[in-house]
Amino acid sequence: MTPLEQSRHLATAIPGPRSQQLIDRKAAAVSRGVGTTMPVYAARAQGGIVEDVDGNRLIDLGSGIAVTTIGNAAPRVVEAVGAQTAQFTHTCFMVTPYEGYVAVAEALNRLTPGDGEKRSALFNSGSEAVENAIKIARSYTHKSAVVSFDHAYHGRTNLTMALTAKVMPYKHGFGPFAPEIYRAPLSYPFRDAEFGKELATDGALAARRAIDVIDKQVGADNLAAVIIEPIQGEGGFIVPAEGFLPTLLEWCRANDVVFIADEVQTGFARTGRMFACEHEGIEPDLIVTAKGIADGMPLSAVTGRVEIMDSPHVSGLGGTYGGNPVACAAALATIETIESENMVDRAAAIERLMKDRLGRLQAEDDRIGDVRGRGAMIAVELVEPGTTEPDAALAKALAAGAHAAGVIVLTCGTYGNVLRFLPPLAISDELLVEGLDVLALLLADL
Structure with a gap:
């Protein structure tokens, strides 16, 4: 080269x-x-x-x-992709599985925040992984409602468009959207300052504002999951005030609500930690990854607590291309590069x-x-x-x-x-x- x-x-x-x-x-x-x-x-x-x-x-x-x-x-990725394509490019993991998929799942279980036992499932895109995280949360809780936040972006499929806040260019003319999706106010320090310094700097206070909306408009008894980008991407690289994410997580744990961190854009060393959640020491129930996972090859994942990830019935998760062997080889080489360099x-x-x-x-x-x-x-x-x-x-x-x-x-x-x-x-x-x-x-x- x-x-x-x-x-x-x-x-x-x-x-x-x-x-x-x-x-x-x-x-x-x-x-x-x-x-x-x-x-x-x-x-x-x-x-x-x-x-x-x-x-x-x-x-x-x-x-x-x-x-x-x-x-x-990147050199390791180029070498790994070439070696894998020379062996085979696809068999479908659900038909004749292969080691690369398992190795990527093992790496994700090791790297993502939290010391407890975890499981992973692999998909193709961030949107697809988000959809599957919602499926898993609903299966685990036996509840249906989902809350996302102002300024959120979670993808371009029907469900993820519903989760996404911005109309143009992502949603305009493409409805109706998936039901049982609700929206809560985000901590946006630059704009919250218009309402007072305390709200802009006190993440716990901003979280209680969001929780009040959730309690009134949805109710914890109906809520399967809260999904949030630890740092919003398309919404404007918004970093919530310190304390916002931990307060939300604490409320979710107390109310049998699955806390999903969408780290599609923030994951894999992008933010100065392997995952952005680590900046405030939080351990999501489920974490969604894609983008930087495989240095350009299409791959995504959902990783989380074993009891949540194992709640769907056998064959309830999957997809023809999910965890493609070439993409898995690229992901393993990407992770090796991040860690070794x-x-x-x-x-x-x-x-x-x-x-x-x-x-x-x-x-x-x-x-x-x-x-x-x-x-x-x-x-x-x-x-x-x-x-x-x-x-x-x-x-x-x-x-x-x-x-x-x-x-x-x-x-x-x-x-x-x-x-x-x-x-x-x-x-x-x-x-x-x-x-x-x-x-x-x-x-x-x-």
Whole structure:
């Protein structure tokens, strides 16, 4: 494998001529419902760089939406995938099972928070794993209602659209949605500050606000599960105030409600811990993982307490491709890379670098209302100068400018005003600093 030079380089304007040809072909062949963020087509990617078909090298601050956490085409993963495809690509674990699936389940049982006995089941996507977590919780509790939170994102299938808060582009025109889904207020410190400092800083108080809504609108006797992202992803990289998650978990345990942590975006070293739940020392009943689990191969999982995971009847869980052997090989190589190369510590170092640089930008520019996140999952919330009024237009303009300058960034947030950064942990400090320098110049120009 020829190494890809780790530097930003613009050989053409973006998009270049070959990308433009592919843009035209996509328009003629692919449903318009499938959108794209960048007007380029990838040819190669390694480390912190994506190279397009025109030879442009782009700084990757997106990791394919938190998927290539250890860097694209990571050596151990490339080797493991090649070796497995030479043996077999599929048999269906439910027909003739194989060791790789069992080994991934063993690794997840070992790595996820909690010292008790655990079990895992493997699937294909984050949405699919979320759906199965709900199935498992309902089977265990014999109750049907589920609570998710304001600003939540849990997927694009029917049930996960119901759990997701944002209408556009995820839900508009696609209803009716699965029933027995309810919503509670999240701890959102930047916006809760409008209602007083105590609510913004006291997570237990914010949790009691949510619990009051749950008690009144659902009732614990009807509630199978509470599902929450420990740090919200699409909702805007919102980190709840300290104490919010433990208070919710305590209430769930006291009321026979399954606490599900959706760590699809936050898992596998992304936040400076192997899982974001560990920042507050909580042990979810069930934990949902995907994205960074297999460095780009489609794989997801539900892991949790043995008595909950074993509650569905035999053959009640599964799927033709769930725990595909090639994806399992990639996952084992990904976990080995994270552990052997101390990538949890690397994520923490990235947080320090990014928050220092973005914090200095915030001090100079009152359009940056908030800098937040953990590890290599950092965001800036953009507002009208001197206010908390969301500025989605500025976020859009900054993202477009960064793309034209060869830096991959993503937007998110309920109000469309958040720039999010998800660099691969393999990225160099130099590339990170250069990407943030581009952002600073664009802010000044705008």
